Amino acid sequence: MATKEFTYSDVSEHATKKDLYMVVHDKVYNCSSFVDEHPGGEEVLLDVGGQDATEAFEDVGHSDEAREILEGLLVGNLKRQDGDPKPKSYGSTNTSTATSTDGATAGVGLYAVVLIGGALAFAAYQYLQSQQQSTQ
Numbered sequence: 001m002a003t004k005e006f007t008y009s010d011v012s013e014h015a016t017k018k019d020l021y022m023v024v025h026d027k028v029y030n031c032s033s034f035v036d037e038h039p040g041g042e043e044v045l046l047d048v049g050g051q052d053a054t055e056a057f058e059d060v061g062h063s064d065e066a067r068e069i070l071e072g073l074l075v076g077n078l079k080r081q082d083g084d085p086k087p088k089s090y091g092s093t094n095t096s097t098a099t100s101t102d103g104a105t106a107g108v109g110l111y112a113v114v115l116i117g118g119a120l121a122f123a124a125y126q127y128l129q130s131q132q133q134s135t136q
């Protein structure tokens with residue numbers, strides 16, 4: 001079921017509220033059941049109906065919860081053909097890493113903060129020790 005292949009023109013035939021497909025990171029999602037529940041409103045989903053919504057979806061900075069909902073709507077993979085509109089800025093092939101990149105970068109930043117903080121604390125400790133020794 002989820003391994004079905006769609007061409008871009010297959011997807012573009014599903015662009016109404018009751019039958020709404022969209023492409024995110026080269027996967028095809030059937031969003032019809034979610035249109036009325038979307039916290040960002042139905043309008044934005046209808047705007048990208050039958051199209052590649054990768055950029056629109058990523059620009060909003062959707063939460064992990066939103067990504068889980070999205071996975072639940074998966075109906076297949078996009079089979080790109082020559083002449084299809086290209087996905088804009090978010091790369092085309094490797095979808096699984098594309099979604100985890102943000103988290104990984106944030107993780108590295110956090111490690112840096114912890115390491116620098118630790119180093120500063122250690123330096124302060126050393127300094128205090130040497131101050132104490134010189135007064136003894």
Ligand code: HEM
Pocket residue numbers: 029031034038039040041044045048053056057060061062063064065066067069070073
């Ligand atoms: C099927 C695909 C989509 C799903 C499952 C989805 C899901 C969600 C969810 C769960 C939220 C709540 C906030 C969060 O958890 O991040 C949200 C908010 C939002 N979404 Fe989507 N979304 C989808 C596609 C889109 C698209 C294509 C746009 C186009 C611009 C969009 C625009 C927004 C906006 C603007 C908000 C913020 C609403 C607010 O906080 O007032 N979403 N979406």
